[in-house]
Every structure is written in C-alpha cells, then in structure tokens.
Amino acid sequence: MELCTYKISIAGTVQGVGFRPFIYTLAQRYLVTGTVSNNSNGVEMILNADRLTLKQFLIAVEYEYPPLACIDSIKHKEITYQIFDDFQIVETKDKGDISVNIPPDVSICTECEKELFDPKNRRYEYPFINCTHCGVRYSIVYDLPYDRSHTSMKFFQMCKACESEYTNPLDRRYHAQPIGCHDCGPRLKLMDNKGQLTQFTTNEIDKTVTLLEEGKIVAIKGIGGYHLICDASNKDAVTKLRKRKNRPRKPFAVMVLNMNMARDLAFISMIEEELLVSKERPIVIVKMKEMHSSVISPNISRIGLFLPYTPLHLLLLDKLKRPIVATSANITDEPICTNLESLQKLQGVYDYVLEHNRDIVNGCDDSVVMVVKEQQVMLRRARGYAPVRVKLPFSLKHTVLALGANQKSTISIGFDNHVILSPHIGDLDGIASVEYYEKNIETLQRVYSFKPEIIAYDKHPRYESTKVAFEILKSNENTVGKEVQHHYAHILAVMAEKQIRTKVFGVAFDGTGYGDDGRLWGGEFMVCDYEGYERVSHLEYFKLLGGVKAIKEPKRVALSLLFSLYGKEVLTLNNPTTKSFSSVELRAYYTTWQKGLNAPLSSSVGRLFDAVASLLGICQVMSFEGESGMMLEELFDISVKGCYAFGYENKKVDVLPLLDEILQEKDISIAVTKFFNTLVEIIARVYEPYDLPLVLSGGVFQNRVLLGLVLERFPDAIISNMIPPNDGGISLGQIMATIHTSRS
Numbered sequence: 001m002e003l004c005t006y007k008i009s010i011a012g013t014v015q016g017v018g019f020r021p022f023i024y025t026l027a028q029r030y031l032v033t034g035t036v037s038n039n040s041n042g043v044e045m046i047l048n049a050d051r052l053t054l055k056q057f058l059i060a061v062e063y064e065y066p067p068l069a070c071i072d073s074i075k076h077k078e079i080t081y082q083i084f085d086d087f088q089i090v091e092t093k094d095k096g097d098i099s100v101n102i103p104p105d106v107s108i109c110t111e112c113e114k115e116l117f118d119p120k121n122r123r124y125e126y127p128f129i130n131c132t133h134c135g136v137r138y139s140i141v142y143d144l145p146y147d148r149s150h151t152s153m154k155f156f157q158m159c160k161a162c163e164s165e166y167t168n169p170l171d172r173r174y175h176a177q178p179i180g181c182h183d184c185g186p187r188l189k190l191m192d193n194k195g196q197l198t199q200f201t202t203n204e205i206d207k208t209v210t211l212l213e214e215g216k217i218v219a220i221k222g223i224g225g226y227h228l229i230c231d232a233s234n235k236d237a238v239t240k241l242r243k244r245k246n247r248p249r250k251p252f253a254v255m256v257l258n259m260n261m262a263r264d265l266a267f268i269s270m271i272e273e274e275l276l277v278s279k280e281r282p283i284v285i286v287k288m289k290e291m292h293s294s295v296i297s298p299n300i301s302r303i304g305l306f307l308p309y310t311p312l313h314l315l316l317l318d319k320l321k322r323p324i325v326a327t328s329a330n331i332t333d334e335p336i337c338t339n340l341e342s343l344q345k346l347q348g349v350y351d352y353v354l355e356h357n358r359d360i361v362n363g364c365d366d367s368v369v370m371v372v373k374e375q376q377v378m379l380r381r382a383r384g385y386a387p388v389r390v391k392l393p394f395s396l397k398h399t400v401l402a403l404g405a406n407q408k409s410t411i412s413i414g415f416d417n418h419v420i421l422s423p424h425i426g427d428l429d430g431i432a433s434v435e436y437y438e439k440n441i442e443t444l445q446r447v448y449s450f451k452p453e454i455i456a457y458d459k460h461p462r463y464e465s466t467k468v469a470f471e472i473l474k475s476n477e478n479t480v481g482k483e484v485q486h487h488y489a490h491i492l493a494v495m496a497e498k499q500i501r502t503k504v505f506g507v508a509f510d511g512t513g514y515g516d517d518g519r520l521w522g523g524e525f526m527v528c529d530y531e532g533y534e535r536v537s538h539l540e541y542f543k544l545l546g547g548v549k550a551i552k553e554p555k556r557v558a559l560s561l562l563f564s565l566y567g568k569e570v571l572t573l574n575n576p577t578t579k580s581f582s583s584v585e586l587r588a589y590y591t592t593w594q595k596g597l598n599a600p601l602s603s604s605v606g607r608l609f610d611a612v613a614s615l616l617g618i619c620q621v622m623s624f625e626g627e628s629g630m631m632l633e634e635l636f637d638i639s640v641k642g643c644y645a646f647g648y649e650n651k652k653v654d655v656l657p658l659l660d661e662i663l664q665e666k667d668i669s670i671a672v673t674k675f676f677n678t679l680v681e682i683i684a685r686v687y688e689p690y691d692l693p694l695v696l697s698g699g700v701f702q703n704r705v706l707l708g709l710v711l712e713r714f715p716d717a718i719i720s721n722m723i724p725p726n727d728g729g730i731s732l733g734q735i736m737a738t739i740h741t742s743r744s
C-alpha cells in the first residue's frame with residue numbers, strides 16, 4: 001500500500017505520563033517512521049505509514065495508552081509527504097500554555113512494588129522508587145512544563161544507571177522526573193523530637209517499625225506533608241496521640257497494608273474496594289466491624305481507611321504488619337506541615353520524626369471519599385485527584401480566578417471551557433492559613449501563566465477569601481469583581497461537573513452562607529440556571545444565640561428554637577438542652593433572644609441538625625465540625641417509618657412542629673430516624689410542583705443517612721461525584737456564575 005505522511009494530534013492529559021515513550025514503542029512495533037513531540041495542546045506526531053497501518057496504530061493508541069494518561073481527542077490528517085530514516089522523540093523547548101495539566105501525585109504502581117520487594121533489584125527497599133506510571137508530581141512542582149529542573153528533584157544529580165534509564169525511550173523510567181535510587185536519590189533520616197539523629201540509623205525503616213511497636217508517635221514525611229503515626233492496635237499509643245494533639249473525639253484515619261487487613265477492620269463493598277486500591281488511594285469512609293477500637297473512632301461506627309500510597313509507607317507497613325493511625329500533622333487552624341520548621345511546633349506531640357531530603361513544594365492533604373447508594377461522594381479532594389481539570393458545558397468569555405469560601409477552601413482558574421480546581425487548601429481561620437491560601441493562589445497563577453480578567457468571590461463581607469479578592473481587585477485596575485451567593489455557587493458546582501445546561505431545582509442544605517438579605521442561609525430551595533437563581537423557598541429564620549459561638553455549641557441553637565416554641569416557659573422546662581445551662585444563663589439568654597442581641601438570623605439545616613442533637617441529649621458542645629451529624633447517623637434505625645409534622649406556608653418551611661414532636665418522643669432512635677424522614681418529606685413537598693431536574697448540594701449532604709434517604713426517594717436526583725458537596729466546590733460554582741459577566 002502507498003506510504004503517506006500523517007499529522008496526528010492528541011489532546012488530553014498526555015504530558016509527564018510516559019506518553020511519548022509509549023508512542024515510540026508502538027512505532028517500533030508497527031515499523032513506522034517519523035517523530036513525536038509535546039506541544040501546547042498535548043502530543044503531536046508526524047508519521048509515515050500506509051492507510052491500514054495508520055488505522056491499526058491509532059487503535060493501539062486508544063486501547064493501550066499509559067495508565068496515567070487521559071485522551072480527550074485524537075485527530076489525524078494527511079500532509080505533504082516527508083521522508084524519515086527512523087522514529088524519534090523530539091524535544092520541545094517552548095513552555096507550552098495553560099492547556100497542559102500538572103499531573104496529580106499518584107500511588108506506587110505494581111511494577112515498582114515488585115521491584116521494591118525484589119532483593120535482586122537495584123532499588124530493593126528504596127523508599128522513593130517511582131516510574132512514569134507512578135510517584136510524586138504536583139507536590140514537587142515549582143513550575144511548568146513538568147520537567148525535573150522545575151521540581152525539587154533538581155537538587156539530586158542522577159547517577160549513571162538512573163541517567164541511562166531516564167534517557168532510554170524504551171525504559172519505564174524514560175523521563176520519569178523524580179527518578180532516583182539508593183545512590184543518587186532522596187534519603188531518609190530518623191531523628192528524635194529535639195532534632196538529634198538516633199543512634200541506630202543504619203536502617204531507618206526497621207528502627208521506625210521498632211519505635212511504633214514500642215508505642216511511640218512518629219511524624220513521617222509523606223508526599224504532600226507530614227503524618228503523625230502510631231500503632232492503631234495500641235490503645236495507649238492512640239490515647240496518647242489524642243491527648244497530645246488535643247483531639248478528644250474526632251475519628252482518626254487508619255492506614256492498612258492491604259485489602260485483607262482492611263477487611264479485618266471493616267465491611268467493604270465492591271465500590272469501596274475499587275476506591276481503596278485505585279491509583280489515587282484516597283481515605284475511604286467505611287463501616288467498622290466492631291466498636292472495640294473505640295479510641296480510634298469514639299462512639300462512631302465509621303472509620304476512614306486507606307492503603308499505602310508511597311513505597312515508604314508500604315515498606316513500613318509490610319514490616320510492621322499492623323494498621324497504623326495516620327493523621328495529618330498540623331497545628332489547630334494551620335495548614336498541613338510541609339517542612340521540618342513548621343513541624344517543630346508539634347515537638348510535644350511526636351516522639352520521633354522520619355525525615356527525608358526531598359522538599360515538598362506544594363502541600364497536599366489526603367483525599368477523603370465515601371460511597372452512598374453506590375455513588376462516590378468526595379469529601380475532600382486533594383492528593384491523587386488534584387489539581388483537576390473540569391470541562392465546562394460552555395466556553396468562558398473571560399479568564400476567571402475564583403476564590404472559594406472561608407472553610408474547606410479551594411481556588412479555581414477558568415479559561416475557555418476549562419476550570420483548574422486546586423486541591424483542598426483548608427479553613428482560613430488563622431494568619432498561617434491565609435498566608436498558605438495566598439501562596440496557593442500565587443502558585444496556581446504562576447504555574448499556568450494565568451492572568452484573571454474577572455475575580456469571583458463569596459458574598460460574605462467578612463470571609464478572608466473576600467478580603468483577598470478586594471486586595472487583588474484594588475491592585476488590578478483592569479480586573480472586574482463578581483460577587484456570588486454561596487448556595488447558588490453550591491448548585492452551580494454540581495451543574496458544572498454534570499455538564500447540565502438546563503434550569504434545575506437546587507436544594508442547598510448547608511452550615512452557613514451569606515444570603516442576599518444579609519441573613520445566614522443554609523436551608524435553601526432555588527431554581528437555578530447560569531443566568532441567575534430564584535430562591536423559591538427556605539427554612540423559616542431562627543436566631544443563632546451568640547452568633548458564631550452557636551456554630552460550635554448546638555445547645556445555643558436548640559435553646560433559641562425552644563424560646564421560639566414555648567417562650568418564657570422554657571425557663572421552667574427540664575430537658576437535655578435546658579439542663580446544659582444554669583438558670584442564670586437561661587434567663588440571660590432569654591433576654592438576648594427577645595431583644596435579638598448578637599443573635600443573627602439563620603435558615604441553616606446544618607444548625608437544625610445541631611439543635612436536634614442537643615434536644616435529644618446527644619451533643620451539647622462539639623469537639624469537631626460535623627460531630628452532631630455523625631452522632632445522629634449512628635442512631636438512625638432503618639426499620640422505623642413515618643415522620644413528624646412541619647409547616648409550609650408562604651414559601652417558608654416551619655420546623656417548630658417537628659421539634660415539638662421530637663421533644664415528646666420517648667425513644668431517641670425513633671426521634672432521630674423520624675427527623676431524617678421529615679427532612680426528606682420537606683424536600684418532596686417543596687419540590688413537588690416543579691418539573692425540573694433535582695440537584696442536591698451543600699455541606700449537609702455529606703451526611704450519609706440523609707443523602708441515602710433522599711437518593712432512595714429521588715433516584716434521579718443529581719449530586720456531584722468528583723467535586724465535594726461542601727465548600728470545597730464553591731470556587732468551581734463561582735466560575736460558572738461569571739459566564740454572563742462582562743468586563744465593561
């Protein structure tokens with residue numbers, strides 16, 4: 001057949017993932033000549049082949065592409081005939097543009113794992129083994145293009161053996177940027193909490209295993225930050241970690257060696273297993289088998305499990321052969337520690353630190369997911385998944401930087417029909433957090449050479465993210481600001497992920513978010529499209545006694561609702577809520593409630609959960625966010641049917657009748673179950689007249705029981721699977737709100 005020359009363009013995640021060597025190998029197999037190179041859109045090939053060979057070649061590309069690659073499109077056309085002697089990988093010097101992705105960090109692949117445990121391999125037990133199919137990426141990148149000289153690996157000079165692998169297109173480590181070995185790559189160092197090297201540093205891994213066996217707490221430097229680690233089967237060690245970290249009840253994540261160890265601890269469905277062993281290796285929230293390890297997750301039957309994702313963790317667990325508690329090392333209100341200097345503030349918490357000399361450039365927490373009704377629900381999107389590119393249903397007219405919310409914050413940049421969503425950054429509660437947040441904004445923009453024409457931000461005037469938006473706008477005359485209502489952004493985030501183009505009926509059940517009327521919204525029903533939204537119903541406002549204090553103290557919300565129900569009579573009532581106050585306090589709060597002093601109005605379903613938890617004596621003051629909701633999940637009883645009364649008039653949902661009935665209920669489990677059922681009934685009632693797709697979002701839908709019940713009642717309800725329903729999705733939604741914003 002006649003030989004022709006073809007130009008083939010492949011777009012998608014095809015750089016830094018071993019795509020060119022893959023093409024090179026295919027070219028050898030199909031005996032074709034030509035070149036392959038990276039360009040700003042992906043990968044480009046010039047190929048000499050006959051028509052039939054070309055066809056087979058392209059089928060092979062589609063079926064066999066490397067595991068970390070993701071192909072958006074393959075296009076080919078015939079061009080002027082050229083002559084080639086062989087097939088070559090051609091280097092490109094240009095920086096490329098923003099359509100290229102930074103690949104996320106990926107867990108160790110099976111081939112590297114085999115080599116890690118093969119005594120004959122030169123990387124036997126090398127804790128930083130990696131290849132083009134696995135290993136660190138985002139966390140070590142300073143700049144694009146993703147090249148060794150732009151990563152923290154630039155400080156390590158490759159040895160001869162590594163270099164020959166790195167430069168051989170047929171090797172699995174061809175252009176694996178973090179390549180290294182015992183001779184030339186990063187190394188471990190084991191120190192005590194005063195920074196002194198331990199006496200037995202010949203084998204840091206073995207010594208660390210011994211320390212863990214002895215019940216010590218070891219800070220271990222991972223991919224995106226440090227973990228505090230101890231033996232999960234050692235009650236004293238876990239209790240010590242709780243005391244030192246001042247974390248009395250919040251469940252710890254547990255890392256297990258393999259699926260067998262995971263199954264010893266928990267019931268695991270097929271989908272949960274797929275997530276656990278996936279290349280992203282998130283923490284997966286699963287049902288614990290027995291409550292005996294109560295120190296790991298006091299009073300809560302769910303546990304966050306994950307499998308080792310680095311060779312270092314794998315070596316440790318393979319030798320220890322027990323599950324470990326692995327919790328992010330950070331100081332309250334501060335981001336995850338990414339260097340020894342920040343870690344040292346936790347000296348009192350850990351006994352030893354297992355350190356290494358490869359810098360973490362971009363901090364990145366572990367991702368957290370759960371499965372509800374066979375659907376993946378992302379609770380924290382970070383290591384393995386982020387940064388992520390979301391393809392939009394529309395093109396943006398302008399470049400947009402969206403700054404997210406104040407809690408679980410993320411940032412996004414939008415251009416053309418793409419959004420790049422940052423990993424979870426965290427709560428902006430302290431100076432260090434805000435600095436870290438600003439660093440993330442700077443990094444994302446620098447790496448993608450991005451200049452925003454529009455800045456999208458939350459409506460809340462006191463959010464740190466809003467303040468940052470105003471600072472950027474002040475110093476950039478040509479940039480336009482776009483304020484976006486919080487719950488509208490929640491619904492838009494789902495619409496973006498699911499590429500929805502029509503009007504939807506959105507239910508945003510949330511903690512708090514600033515409303516158009518200055519009230520704290522969070523029980524919202526809105527009809528939305530990309531033009532705007534109409535708030536068609538909401539929970540009747542109630543007062544939050546003590547303002548922000550009410551967020552951590554469910555008893556304040558419950559007391560306020562009791563005042564709404566029974567007025568002054570509350571002072572003589574005897575229930576778990578009133579009992580948690582002194583009579584002096586009750587009288588004082590009655591006055592502030594009557595006068596509305598420091599008692600902002602709210603329609604939040606998150607706070608309603610708190611109130612119910614307090615009224616039933618489940619939780620009066622929370623030790624961590626979401627505690628009341630988790631406790632309520634525990635008491636849910638699927639065999640209980642029926643629900644309580646609620647009012648629905650003038651587009652407002654009145655929950656007071658519901659609370660009145662809860663107080664009369666003798667059985668706490670019945671009360672909790674009927675409360676959940678009532679919430680589903682409320683959604684059904686308000687949604688009933690609308691013939692629109694039902695979209696659910698907001699932090700309250702992280703509640704497994706509520707989400708499960710709503711999805712059972714409305715199997716077609718749309719939730720996001722890749723973007724968190726909590727405030728982690730807000731920045732994406734904010735970008736969508738700017739589609740019709742113009743700069744003039």
Ligand SMILES: [Zn+2]
Nearest residue numbers: 109112131134
């Ligand atoms: Zn590998």
Ligand SMILES: [Zn+2]
Nearest residue numbers: 159162181184
């Ligand atoms: Zn080497």
